[in-house]
Amino acid sequence: MMLDNLSIPEGIEKEPELPVPSMEDQKKIVAELKRLEEAGKLTPEILEEFMTGKRKPE
Secondary structure, X not given: OHHHHOOOOOOHHHOOOOXXXXXXXXXXXHHHHHHXXXXXXXOHHHHHHHHHOOOOOO
16 A cells, blocks of 8 residues: 555644535535536635635535
8 A cells, every 4th residue: 555654744743633614515515616626716725725724605
């Protein structure tokens, strides 16, 4: 298996637990990301905001 020698970066376990969005919210987020992507407005920053919960689907 390729992942055997994968090391976990220092400090990663200190990250606060992110709340997992509900299935409903996950669907909304996916739809929003697709919409932004199709509009050419999806940036890594926006993607990160959705993944970290800073941005919520409209």
